[in-house]
Amino acid sequence: MIETLKLVFPFVLFFIIGYLFKVKFKYAEEMGQIITKIILYITLPVTIFLSFVSNTENLGNAIYLPFIGLLIPLILFGITYIVSKRLNLDEKTECVFITCPLITNAMLFLSPFIYLVYGDVGLTRLSLYDVGNSITIYMIAQTLFVSYECKRFNLFKGLKTLLMSFPIWGLVAGLVVGGVGIVIPEFIMKPLKIIREVNTFLPLFVLGFYFKPVLDNIKVVFNAVFIKMVLGLCLGIGLSFLFTESIDKITIILASSAPVGAVSLVFASVYGKDTKFASSLVSYSAAVGIIVLTILEYSFNVFGLK
Template sequence: MGSILIQAVSFLLVILVAYLFNKGGILKEQDGHVLSKIIVRITLPAAIIMGFNGASVNETFFLMIFLGLFSNILLVVLGEFLWRNKSAVDQSMLMFGISGYNIGNFTMPFVQGFFPTAVPFLGSFDMGNSLMLSGGTAVPVDKMTGQSKEAFSIVRTAQKLLSSPPFTTYLIMLALALSGFILPASVRSVVQLFSNVNAFLSMFMIGLYLELQIDRSSLTTVAKVLGIRYGFGAILAAAFYFLLPLPQIVRTILVLLAFAPFGSLSTINAIIYGSKSSLVGFLSSASILISLLLMTSILILLL
């Protein structure tokens, strides 16, 4: 329990320091863009490589891909049903807001400190999750709200996925795991250097982007979206944990994933579909702080 609380507090302190650096003018939000590029192109792929290296692939990996895809689809449809009488902009905000999980920049850094062997399961879930975040979610949103931004293209979605260093790293490491190939110790030692700073940089970037100001008129909407997101996250978590005949560590990971924060691309898509950037930015920031609290509590209860 002590180590869990120490890590959670450490993450919160890193986020707070970055937030204060931003508000104090030492760093700017634009500096977060630089960190984002470093994380996406270097440290996160390194963490994926270290996590997948030597992993034994079985049917659970492919089940996790399916669950990542299925969870997104279920929540998108639920979002449209719950707010079917609201405006198209509000509908799309809820559909994007309650689906999609921030795995690479939050959940993976948070979990890998406790379960290094869980990274392949996180990565497998994220492959299904990424399929929806990179274009799949926009298809039902367009159809259900009538806000067609551009025609869905399998080729364009595939290009987005393959241009993503983390997703490409998932594919390569999954292929290597299937073949039984293990990276040499000399290569692992170099990759480990980059992997070790992934958690710190990810939390620091979150702090630079943190948005804690919002007009009072939007608080009701924020409360409703967060309530739906985490309320049905709890239902999914219970289903994952009690209904799936999987090893304890996998069920624990699925429970944590059910309470992961909003995906970064979900917030971007919500803005593209007409939601106010200040509202969506606050929602994203609030979900990160709520998820940190909930995921810490879950680990204390389940470990």
């Protein structure tokens, strides 16, 4: 257990630094959005690109991970939709509640840990899983945020957003470069590797920056976090038996139990939904996510899954 705590400690520290940074200097949450854009447009795509450049030959059954990353959120979405009808929520809160399983914080929350503990091999698996997650975020969740009041869906806009995703292009570029066998010159690789190392710090920092738990609607928050993370974990464990490679199993289990993504808060702000509830969801699920990550990593060692 001590070894597991040593692995998790840096990420807890990064999270705390992000939170204290906001509290100490009293920055508005808009600053967090700027940092998030740096991650999504620069550090994360570069990290994904480099992981695929060196691991395109050993994917095996991992090519099916996007389907798992799509299936689990859709099942959980069905559950939150049914449960929401029993909670009699305000329409703006209900939209955030039912979409929370569709917005998984897989890459932002897990990529630093996966990279440092499991290397590029683990990161390629997480990136593939996140393809399915990206579909649920931009083609389903965003569409629901836009159309929840007028009941008008715009799948074309969701597809356009998905295709403009920089992490997706990082994945595609990495597959092409690695598959063709293109050798990247050292003078290009060196700055890319530096950017990749920055990505081990920034994602947890920005999650700490967003951390703002409140006690309003705590029962509803509990229901959402339970469905998203506990039931998600159960589904992940069950579906992991479809795969033979340990790293594939680990990826599914960790990603299925990942917290609600900060994109939920961004969508709530942009589309006029319940931002306070979205902020609580992101905050509480991130805190729970650190605990769950610690327990799971320890379990992997106990059961010899690594």
